[in-house]
Amino acid sequence: MHPDKLGQTIKNRREILAITQKDLAELSGMGLRTLKAIENGKSNPTLETLNKLIDILGMELSIDVRKPKF
Amino acid sequence: MHPDKLGQTIKNRREILAITQKDLAELSGMGLRTLKAIENGKSNPTLETLNKLIDILGMELSIDVRKPKF
DNA sequence: ATAAAAAGTGTATTAAATCGCACTTTTCAA
């Protein structure tokens, strides 16, 4: 999960929920500037910041062993 | 994914692979002190740090919509 | 076309993640 892909994931989900960056930032209790940076893939967010976001977005973060492609 | 659970996930996986904290830190290109803090749930790591770790551990991070329990 | 809402940006400050060094504690095999 690289910054660019993360940003798209967050942005896509936010748009599905039809809320603005400002509202998402406020609901998540984080700075608007920070959210903008994340969505634009220009940030290296902390786990805490990530958790705030995905919680409000109704998402979850998971870490699992990579499945081999063959 | 809270810091405590993350720490356990990392530690469990490392022990399955039978490598030391020192080796994992070096392979991941991160400070030993940082890895120790993460495993002990006393850290709020950045995405970049997380990526370094799970990459070496043969794991992957994913963010998906929460499935309802019913 | 245009006015308002939403999104993006430059700069500066603050809080905290990362890091190395030196040391202590715990684990574990001989």
Add this chain to the structure above:
DNA sequence: TTGAAAAGTGCGATTTAATACACTTTTTAT
């Protein structure tokens, strides 16, 4: 038992994520 390897900790330095303010650009609805 004991000695070495592994894990954990106090401290201080450096880097950078997170933040607010003020402003510009883009998007959207009328």
